[in-house]
C-alpha cells in the first residue's frame with residue numbers, strides 16, 4: 001500500500017492488511033425492496049489486522065472554558081483519556097479482539113433521508129476510515145480520511161468537512177457488528193478501510209472531523225494554557241538559567257523587576273514555543289508590565305492583559321496569534337490593549353527584544369480621539385508616540401515618519417487610505433467595536449485581512465456567539481482557518497447546532513447539537529475572553545434603575561385609537577398588504593408616543609410630497625388631521641400633548657432643583673425627537689449640548705470632554721443612541737433618561753452603559769420612559785421576554801426590519817390597553833395584583849428588595865445582560881398613586897405616572 005493523500009496516511013498506515021476477502025451476497029432487507037438499488041453487486045470486504053489497539057487521534061489539545069477560571073485550562077488527549085471541566089467526557093479507547101473475517105454483499109443505494117432512523121438496531125458506532133474509489137488494484141491510493149457511521153444495517157460515510165459522501169443499507173447486521181480496525185467495506189462506489197474507532201463522544205463533539213485539514217492547531221503542550229491562568233502573580237519566574245543563555249546574552253535583563261511585590265509578569269514561552277518563535281535561540285527574559293500601569297489596573301484587567309499577551313504570542317493556540325476580548329461595556333478594554341501595546345513595544349521574551357514595532361488600531365470614528373485620550377491618560381504623551389488620523393492628520397504623515405508607532409484610524413478612513421496603510425508593516429492589529437467584522441464579505445473585513453498582520457485582536461462589548469455564521473467570521477478573522485473552511489464549519493457545527501434548537505428536534509439531534517456547541521466553545525474559548533459587569537461593580541457607585549410608565553395625554557389616546565382603526569392596520573392584520581406595511585404602522589405609533597406633533601409632521605409631509613407612496617400610508621393617516629386642533633402648529637407643540645414629555649420635564653426640574661451640580665444624559669433614537677427635546681431645553685432655559693449622527697467626527701470627543709468636565713455649564717447631553725452611543729464615556733452625567741425604546745435591547749444597554757462606568761462619582765439614576773398601554777410597553781415586553789431565545793436581537797446592527805411578526809403578535813402590538821396601569825405588570829401575574837386594594841404593597845414592607853414577587857428569589861444578576869421577565873419580577877414595583885414614595889425624584893413625577901419598576905444595584909448610599 002502506498003502512502004496517499006489521506007492525511008492519516010501521510011504518517012504511514014500502522015495497520016498491516018492480512019487478506020482480501022471476496023464478496024458474498026446478503027439477503028435483501030425489507031428496506032431494500034422500497035429503495036432504488038444499483039444494479040451492481042457491491043463488495044463488503046474485510047481485511048484483518050494484527051494491530052488491535054487503536055488510537056483515534058494523536059493530537060492532544062487544550063480545552064478551556066469561554067471565560068477561563070482558575071484551572072479551567074487543561075490538556076486533552078483525545079487518543080486516550082482527557083479531562084476538561086467544560087468538555088464532554090473522555091473517550092475510552094477499546095482494546096479489540098483479534099480480527100474477524102466478515103462476508104456480506106450490500107447494495108449501493110440511494111437512501112431516502114432519515115432511512116437510517118428506521119433500522120431496528122439502534123446502536124450506532126463510529127469509525128475513522130480512509131477511502132478511495134473502488135478498484136481491484138492491489139495497491140490502493142487512499143484519497144482521503146473520512147468518518148464511517150454504522151447504524152444497524154446501514155452505513156454513512158462523511159468526509160472531514162462533514163459532507164455525506166456515501167450511503168448504504170442492507171448490510172448484514174452481524175457483519176457490521178464485528179466491524180473493526182483493518183476491515184474494508186464498499187459503500188457508494190468507494191472502498192473504505194477502517195483505521196480506528198471513534199467514541200460517540202468524539203463524534204458528537206465533532207472532534208473526529210478535525211483530524212484532517214480543518215484541524216485546529218491547538219497547542220499540545222501550551223504551558224500557558226496548562227497554567228492557572230487566573231493568577232498572573234504565580235507566573236513570576238526567575239530569570240533564565242545560565243545554561244539557557246548563549247554567550248553574549250548574559251546581561252539580558254527584564255525591563256522591570258519581576259520580583260518586586262505585585263509585579264505583573266507574563267507567562268514564559270515553553271520549549272516548543274521557543275523553538276518555533278526564537279530561531280536565534282535568544283535567552284528567555286521575563287516580560288513585566290510597567291509598574292506605572294499595574295498600579296492602576298483592576299484585577300480583571302491584569303488577567304485580561306495576561307490573556308491578550310498569551311494569545312498574541314501564540315502561547316494559547318499553536319501558531320495562532322489572534323484574540324477576541326469581549327468584555328462587557330465599560331470594563332476598560334482600551335486600557336488592557338494600551339498595556340499590551342506598551343509592553344510588546346518595549347519588551348519581549350526572547351532576549352528582551354521588543355515584539356512589535358508598529359500597531360494599527362481601527363475604531364469607529366467617534367472613538368479615534370477617545371483612544372488618543374486614553375493613551376495620554378495612562379501613559380502620558382512622552383512614552384509612546386501615537387498618530388490619530390483626522391482631517392488635519394493624514395495617514396501619509398504617519399507612513400513617512402519613523403517617529404510614530406501607533407496609528408489610530410476610523411474604519412471609514414481605513415478603506416480610503418488602504419493603499420498607503422498596506423505599505424506599512426504592522427505587527428499588531430486591534431479592531432475596536434470589532435463585531436462589525438462579523439461579515440467576511442464586507443469591504444472593511446477584506447481590507448483588514450489584506451493587511452497580513454498576524455497578531456489580531458478584536459474588541460467588542462457585544463456578545464459574539466449569537467449568530468453562528470457571524471461567529472465564524474470573527475473567529476476566522478483573528479485566527480484564520482482555525483475552524484476549517486466555512487463549508488466544513490457549517491456541516492460540523494452550525495447545522496447540528498441549529499437543528500438541535502428547533503422545537504421538532506429529536507433527543508439524538510439535541511444531544512448532538514449540544515455536544516457540538518460545547519466543543520465549539522471549548523475550541524474557541526482559548527482565545528475569547530468575556531467578563532461581565534459584575535467584576536467592576538464594586539468600584540462603581542450605586543445605580544438606581546427605573547422603568548416609568550407614563551400615562552398618554554388625551555390627544556395621544558384619541559389619535560392612537562384612530563390609527564388602530566385605520567384601514568392600513570386592519571389590512572395588515574389580515575395579511576392583505578404587500579411589503580412591510582406593519583413597519584409603517586409601528587413607526588406611526590412610536591412617533592405618536594414620543595409626541596403627537598411628530599405624527600402631524602409626517603402626515604403633512606406626505607400630503608405635500610409629490611411621491612405619495614402607496615395606499616397603505618394614505619389609509620393609515622386618513623382623517624387623522626381632523627383630530628388635531630384646526631390651528632395646530634407643530635412648532636408650537638405643548639408639553640401636555642405627550643405623557644412622556646410631561647414626565648420628562650418634571651424629572652428635569654426635580655434633578656435641577658435637588659442635585660444642581662449633577663447632569664443629565666437624555667437619549668433618543670430619533671433625530672426629530674431630539675429636536676423636540678432640544679426645543680424643550682431652550683424653552684426652560686436648560687443648558688445643553690448635543691451629539692447625533694450629524695455631528696462631525698472631529699468634534700465628538702471635544703463635545704464629550706467638555707460635558708464631562710467639572711467646569712462645564714451644560715446641564716443636559718442630548719444623545720442619539722444609534723449614532724453616538726457605542727464606546728463613549730459620559731461619566732459627567734449621573735442621570736440618564738431613555739426617552740424612547742428600541743426593539744433591540746443592545747441599543748438601550750449601550751446607551752445606559754455610558755454613565756455607569758469607571759470614573760463615575762455620583763449614584764447613577766436611569767429612567768426608561770414608556771407610554772402606558774401602548775406599543776412601547778409591547779416592545780419592552782418583547783425585549784425582556786425574548787432574552788432566552790437564540791434569536792434574541794442583541795446586535796446593534798439589527799433593526800426592526802429584521803424582526804418577523806406573526807399575525808398574533810401584530811394583533812397584540814396593535815392593541816391599546818386604556819384601562820391598565822401597566823400591562824407589563826399585569827403579565828407578570830404578580831401576587832400584589834391579588835391584594836384587596838390592587839395597588840400593590842408598600843416599599844417599606846420590603847425595604848431591601850421588592851414588595852411582591854412570585855417564585856423563588858433568584859440571584860439577581862447585575863451584568864449588562866438584557867433583563868428577563870423573571871428578573872423584572874424581583875424589582876420593586878408600585879403604582880403611581882402609591883402613597884409612600886421614598887424616592888424624591890419619583891415622588892415629583894408620580895402625577896403623570898401609572899406605574900414604576902425600580903431596581904437598585906450597589907445599594908448603600910443610593911438615592
Ligand SMILES: Nc1ncnc2c1ncn2[C@@H]1O[C@H](COP(=O)(O)OP(=O)(O)OP(=O)(O)O)[C@@H](O)[C@H]1O
Pocket residue numbers: 296297298301327328329330331332333334335374377460461726727728729753757758759
Ligand atoms: N483601572 C481603571 N481605573 C480607573 N478608570 C479606568 C480603569 N480602567 C478603565 N477605566 C476607565 O473606564 C472607562 C471605560 O473604559 P473603556 O472605554 O476602555 O471601556 P470599554 O471596555 O472599551 O467599554 P465599551 O465596550 O463601552 O467601549 C474609561 O473612562 C477608562 O479610562
Ligand SMILES: [Mg+2]
Pocket residue numbers: 333334432727
Ligand atoms: Mg471601548
